Amino acid sequence: MTSTDVTKEAEDSGPSGYAAARLRLLTGGTRSGPPRRAALAGLTDEWLSGLFDAGTAGLRGVSLVAVGGYGRGELSPRSDLDLLLLHDGGDDKAVAALADRLWYPVWDLGLALDHSVRTPTEARKTAGEDLKVQLGLLDARHLAGDLGLTAALRTAVLADWRNQAPKRLPELQELCAERAARQGELQYLLEPDLKEARGGLRDATALRAVAASWLADAPREGLVDARRRLLDVRDALHLATGRATDRLALQEQDQVAAEVGLLDADALLRQVYEAARVISYAGDVTWREVGRVLRSRSVRPRLRAMLGGAKAVAERSPLAEGVVEQDGEVVLARTARPDRDPVLPLRAAAAAAQAGLPLSLHAVRRLAATARPLPAPWPAEAREQLVTLLGSGRPTVEVWEALEAEGLITRLLPDWERVRCRPQRNAVHLWTVDRHLIETAVRASGFTRRVHRPDLLLVAALLHDIGKGWPGDHSVAGETITRDVAARIGFDRADTAVLATLVRHHLLLVETATRRDLDDPATVRAVAEAVGTEGTLELLHALTEADALATGPAAWSSWRGSLVADLVKRVAAVLAGDPLAEPEAAAPTAEQERLAVEAFRTGGPVLALRAQTEPAAGPEPAADPEPLGVELLIAVPDQAGVLPAVAGVLALHRLTVRTAELRSLPLPDGVDGSVLLLDWRVAAEYGALPQATRLRADLVRALDGTLDIAGRLAERDAAYPRRRGAGSPPPRVTVAPAASRLATVIEVRAQDAPGLLFRLGRALEGAGVRVRSAHVSTLGANAVDAFYVTGGEGAPLLGEEAVSVARELEELLRA
Template sequence: MQAKNDMPGGATDLVRARDQLLEGGDTRHPRLDAHALRQALVDLHDLWLTAKGAELGITADSGLAVVAVGGLGRREMLPYSDLDLVLLHDNVDAARVAEVADSLWYPLWDAHIKLDHSVRTVPQALRVAADDLTAALGMLDARHIVGDVELSNLLIGGVRREWRTGIRSRFSDLVEQANQRWRRSGEIAHRAEPDLKNGRGGLRDIQLLDALAIAQLTDAMPGLGPDVPGGGLKQAHRRLLDVRTELHRVAGRARDQLRAQDADEIGSALRIGDRFDLARTLSDAARTVGYSVDVGLRTAGNALPRRGLARLRRIPVRRPLDEGVVEHAGEVVLARDARPQKDPGLILRVAAASAQHALPMSATTLNRLSEDAPELREPWPREALNDLLVLLGTGRTIVAAVEALDRTGLWGRLFPEWGAVRDLPPRDPVHTWTVDRHLVETVAYASALSTRVSRPDLLLLGALLHDIGKGRTEDHSIVGADLATHIGRRLGLWPQDVRTLSAIVRYHLLLPDTATRRDLADPETVDTVVRALEGDPQLLELLHALAEADSLATGPGVWGDWKASLIRELVRRSRLAMAGEALPQPDPIDPQLLVKAKAGGVHVELTPGDGRYTHVVTIVAPDTAGLLSEAAGVLALHSLRVLSASLGAEGDSAIDTFVVSPKFGDPPDVGLLRQELIRAINGELDLAAVLSKKELDAGLPPNPYAQAQPRVLWTETTVPGQVLLELRAEDRIGLLSRLAGALAGVRVNVLWAKVVTRGASVVDAFCLDLRGPDTPERRAGIEAALLAVVPQPLPPKPKDAEEE
């Protein structure tokens, strides 16, 4: 470096040489890029300190040493970073030490260089590190500059040794310090003017990871190597440093917060683009760092050395969660017999289990899936689509699950279209999140509204894809509708559902734009909506729920009473102008089953279903009160999840057909199912108690992570005494058995039923015989009985608790 060769010995010359490096741009002194500038500044300061140290007699045998911490210690010197220096001494006369210190510090102060300094013996420095967590973290970056290298090594080795041995007692303070910093500075990825140093995902978090690595609790790049989107943690670190370096250069002073007015210049200097391109780059880097910190802290917490009675604790057991998926030490991991190479749907089962149980996915598991799991064939198997719907229906826990999948490249494998919106900054300042995070936030809000619609699966998919067309020059609604068509076909949706999904994306802004910009009293306003939706009341219902979820996910104040009332009125008027929806009808009964019904007795059949993990269970038995509850309970007892069911009767026999999916392994022997059904019919098996125990053994409360308010809808039929009851709720273990038992408990006869599980939600239609007293009080009693057994939303947290 020319600046190094020309630099005289004074501190003012140090400043002049630094300014020369910053002002480069001519033939003799070309402008250095951010990385080269940092290295030049490190060399510059090392050279000055080494020369000054030699001038002051700080030599190898002097008992004195200069150690750098902070940016110079890490070799990450920024243009206007403070100089953090420690003058170490060992049995040196106090007057001599004071003389050397003054001669070293004063030239720097006179040159107006910001200096953080201290003069200590090694034992004194070690005591400071032991008493002050911030000081200890700083000394972990210590680097010898000049003088007695053995003295410096005593400090560096001692600090690191005591850090490793004392980490168990300091870990909780380390975590709390990070949480406080994140609360003060926010997330870099979603701040208009982020704090590059202290924000979540910033440079302090890189140092935190390094500290955990020094403590030998995790490696320095937990979970993310160079092959993931964005280039991994090392590349993210480099990008953050580059942006902060240019921020110093543009501001002409030390600065951590990136101001909006500087973003374009910094983006141009780094050849990234404009301020939106810079924001996207920062979001990617910060989210990569944030994910790595989550993994690092979790790994470190599990690796902490045990002492005392903690050593006697049993090794954590592996609790089954799904086929090939278990919980171990508070993380979702693969079962020992899992074969990712032969199980492409395993990625979604792992993610769904993670979100359902609010447990993080192990970084090792995600890396193994990334390396070994094959691509899902198109169209997706039905089980994979169902696992995706379960993931989408879990509420707030989906955010962490999708973030982990996305940072490790797995989400982009499932949805290649995601790359266009990943880390894409919003153009409208009313938006809080990047486009990809906004889509996930919308899904989380939509899951709480899923019981308002008859097709919660299409609502969740529409929420996930409604802005997928952004990041392109064309109208994102039109582009997104085409993409949704391709995605829907890839997922294996029915053609009609593909058309509906595409229409959701195409018209997701129709209701809010029309309601807030046009006169609702004008008949043409309603006609515009009805024509656009081709008179489809189901699509209208889905768009209504999506409009609310989309607004809530956009930012504070976007959804309010005024907007909600306008859209509600527009929907009411539009529904009146549309034809009514067809009522559910019972499925026809297979003639062969009618023969078995006439023969009497209990018959159970188990045949393969359409998918790899689906089976069809057919039960023909005497139509007694409580049979449906007993049949569904026996299925749940054997971890057979009911995906759909058609329940009918012929004469004195009930004929029930269930499409089921085993939670683990193969389904039970059909003879065992028949035997336990007979026991249940005879009152020898207490299904309610067994199912409650099974739910507790699974580690789930009676109402696991419920988001949506359950709904009961009544519809009159043309047959006197018969009424249709539709229940929309979130699923739970043995729900159909509990519902049927509740109906039997209030002495209601179920004539037929159609049951559908869509991801984490159920839409169950029962045709009830209400001949006799059909009063509001009786219907209220039926509703209360059903609502008593379905998951209810957890009460909202107090505001103070949320802030903590």
Template sequence: MTDHPELARRRADRALEADRRLRQLFADATPAQGGDPREGSGLALVAVGGYGRSELSPFSDLDVVLLHDPAVDEAVVREVAEAVWYPLWNDGVALDHSVRDTIQMREAAATDHRAAMGMLDARPVAGDAGLVMTLRSQVLADWRRDARTRVEEVRSARLARIERAGWLAHAAVPDLKESGGGLRDSVMLRALVATWLIDVPHGESEMLRAELLDIRDALHETVGRRMERLDADVIPDVARMLGMAPVELDLHARHVGRRIAHLASLAWRKVDDALEPITRKRAFTSRGPLVVALDDGVGVLDREVIVTKDADPSTDPELALRAAAAAARQGLPISPGSARRLATTMGDLPAPWSPSSTRHLVDLLTAGPGLLPVWDELDFAGVIDRVLPEWEDIRLRGSSSPVHRFTVDRHSLETCVNAAGLKRDVARPDLLAVAALLHDIGKGREGDHSEVGQPMAVDIATRWGFSAGDAATIGRLVRWHLLLPTIATRRDIEDPSTAANVAEIVETEDFLDLLSALTASDARATSPTAWSGWRQGLVEGLIGKVRRVLDESVATPDATTYEGWPAHVPIPDHGTTGPSDFTLTVESHRGGSLLTIVTANRAGVMADLAGGLALAGMTVRSARTVTLDDAAVTLWEVSRADVDPARLTERLRPAMAGELDLAGRLELSSIADAPDARVRLLGRVTETATAIEVRALDRRGLVWTVCDQIASSGLSIRSAHMSTYGDEVRDVFYVVDGDGHRLDDVTAEALRSAVATALA
């Protein structure tokens, strides 16, 4: 908090000086006739807006209304108006004036929320004070009576304003007045409180507005004119006037804006609660409010994700990641109280993180737009400092590049959101998401931020539980995230050596896909000019040329990654007695369960298992399937930790016996997004089978749909590998024909087309 009481005093003094001048002009315009004509005369000068609040900055407009009773003669009103306005115009006063009778004023307030909000802060300056106070009482009563519709007008106008001006905390050049978290938002809070629907911390809100007004006053005095945008070139002079360093001022203004925006966010959530129909209000049980469970220790209450009372963040620090991922995936805010509780009580996450913690982080980062409010709430509370202490160096930090429209931290998050929309274009969306978050982590430190950021990203990814190879890939993405646009715009991409040089750096087509997606995500988060049609065309042209230089086959992991059985899992005995006979064993694994299912090897067994598990409510994280003689041995990793083997066996038995209409039972949930699903044949992964890959949104019945189509085509699944990254799956199936051989090209393409059609 800054302390500049002299600036607040000068604002009040300017308002007092304006009051004295207006009173004199009004008195001169209304000569006494049988006593003081200003009281009960039906005429009054009214201060509205900032002037009404006695908050006049050096170059603020003087917002004044000449209010009159409808019975006052129009000629008299016109004469008084001219006598007041003309001297002010002659003196060069920035006057925002109007002349209205009480009926017109009330009608204007009823149809224009801005006029109504101005009247809520109105105060009489000269003339008939009773006329003013009566009108203000009427406008306030109307505002409260029609609050349900008026707040929606305010909300729509605010959203449009923020779309134009951005957020004060995150815009490259913040607008102290118009940006989200700016002065207009602080005034909006007063108007929302006036509805009687909600309340906000009045003292904090007023203090924050005063701090922004101090900055604006210093800005006005420094530039010698009215100005609301805190441009980089004026910050040093403004900071000097306030006794601060330039970087300190920039961070302080953004911090104040973030706090106002946070108050506004909480206020609007309270408004939504107040406006919710009574039939949808909080449900209660005999033990208290009904909490809908989302994950262990995480639930939903009143459309907010909360940490449940019985959860203990001190012994379960992963709880913060579970709550964040659940909130972002659900598109719900995380409760401020839960965020504060996590920040103050969560224990230390182990280094490296457990696989389940890494998975929850990936779920959060790949959630799309739901990431932003959840990350902001956790950052505001202090949780992000526990998860990513390196974030402090880029938090609310402006970019030195004029092309950037966001601060470094918000730009990084926006890049993540953009990357979530491109995750189907890459083999490893988890690596793309982490690289998107960390690509500018080196900014604010000495040296080239790409070079500085590479080892930082490797260290962070390693701490977060990624393997050494995956951490190195993330580091390389950070190091080279500017490679493609730099080469495309500064080199001749028609020169064969250009593409060849880039190919030497990227090495594989998978890495090129990742770098391409990161480039597009980064550029779109920067500004429209950074990803103009011209730039995009050059970059995509370069990518196409580099792709041709690289091996024409799709780079994939070694076949043993897909086909091999995990070394730590012993292959069980596989004696079976019939086509529907199977054995099931369950063990705890990475916060969930490992299911080992052994059954007779027959056509369609994989589809039956997948369908049965889907109907049993099992979310499959990954799977391995191998055939051994006459048996199919399958290892499934599921998210549920409390699997009852006997109960699951009974749930699976009807599916394995062919007693269920799996197609009918799974039809409604099977393929919701599939027009965007990607189905492709992987070239030269193995010489003994045909590998087909499916990239799609994870949902119930997906694996069954693919397996069922393969079986319906008269083909067999020799082995399968399923991986989930956030809400995306990368499922690879090794398929053979009836004789156990690799499919010919015609059959393989027919299968690919059939699977794509089944998904669509």
């Protein structure tokens, strides 16, 4: 059935016919797109026009007007109908009766309706008071009735908008900025709002309004297509959910992707991000142009007066060869020849970032259209300009985005295409892969004074995740790509090898520091062998911190920083030639001895809580040092079930475990047995820490079996149900080979949940192994834990036995 047939069916059957025709149109197999939106708008036009004609009964001076999205003829399946009943102020009762005959059939069909009844004067007055109303009227479209009345209103509203543009456009810009602050940036969100987020449909509408003001215009290349793609996705979202939602939730993304003909949810998000990036960049350029025009209007009369009426000419200040500043932007000099100067794009970008100024749209497009490709390997100046750009701090982001919008980045670095707009389905990451790489370079620029080769640090920051566009381990793929890119950029063999090592091992320090026993010589020796030199270790330390800071708040903390710094110090000593001594059992501190004696004397657990802090960085000491967590010392006569009991009690009190070490202390001569000493770092999930006396009381009950930890945790989960791990990958438990000569290291990767450490501890106890230490790390919703375990005699587990224990843990977590 064609759209004409559908319209005819609606006309013949009234409201019920319209509903049936509407349903047929939306479910008839036609994919989301402009034709279906136009057909739905046309179908609705005919129906409403019929209602209007039937209700006027000779009434004159009245018209029905579509505004907003409906006025643009773009109806999504669950869009509101934005309608204005316009009248000349004649018969108010007849107009009110007509309004009832229009609005009630819409409501009866369950359609969302945004309606108003106004005279032209009232409409203009309301628009002058409410910016959103004025924006809606800019798209006013006549549906039925007095065409002259509608046309006069449109003409007046457009004239008002253009006359008031110097005042209203700053208001519109502020409205867009406030919305962006609330909703975030569409191009980076895993569950974006297609309409309200920055770079979404609201911003596209705002750009149309700016163009209608005749004060400035948006870059048009790609803008219409970007807006269409977002509308297509919203159509599919409405059909998938059956609701008028603009939030692209994770659980709907695969279905929406199929509806718009894409492979999967990642392909969908990438297309959404690309569209949002086009709209965001157009917005940046447009609002910059609006500001420039408004400034020139306020300054030019004064300049002309000072110059005696002569025409003012914008001053041009040189920044670099072929690059100048003009009117707050970086432009190309009149003598610049991009077709003869292949380094000019990088030189202009570096100059703009160093000056903290935007690259003009005209300059970027000229460079994209005429710049000659760089030879391979790059000349030294090109490599230096790239390093300067990357080391310019926060201004690098805006300049890089301008180059990327016109395709210059992928021309310089072809491998960039695979990571461009690539989503990262990990709550820890704030950015897409490409933006994360730039953010890492921005963070690394703050560390360039603490390394001997800042150029290598900045380039490694740019490339460290470049392998995420390829299958397999992104660090391994990234090493190969980095060797190729580094050679093309012009680094020599030695520097290329260092860059490849940094990319290959960019996760080594933080993963080792948080998941391995730093007192085990095998841990330090393995890192030293991987890094190779002190210079590379220095760079890797800075890259590790920059990478984590650029990832998001959950990826870095003072605790993680202190562990990494400790590891770096130990590895540096080995690389400097200091012998690596075999570990000896550390002598207990006076505090630990006191607790052990008291535990022996009382026959029960003894606890002590002590805050751990470090001073903030800087020349002046901080008034309040940053907490690293709380040290929890527990001494208890050695017995079965201590690990799960302690972990369970801490879970009941909502304490997060960061590290956990366990060891036995012998009792005085002549006394059989030993005292188990637990030295843990914990932090409150929220609220204040519980008192040590309460922890001890619950631990006593847990050890004697009178506290049902599993039952209590289950009751709490039932009382406060939380969705956990919807769509998350299954848990994985592995044995790390050769990670230690003193114990077997079992690694657990699973969805974090209250009581997870309790369950793991109970399973390890049930398997008959002893936990020497545990290194617990939580990244977003992911728990990454490593347990150093031994058999009953204190020796590492045999191969098959270790694999069996790992398999049991994995089965437990999957249950």
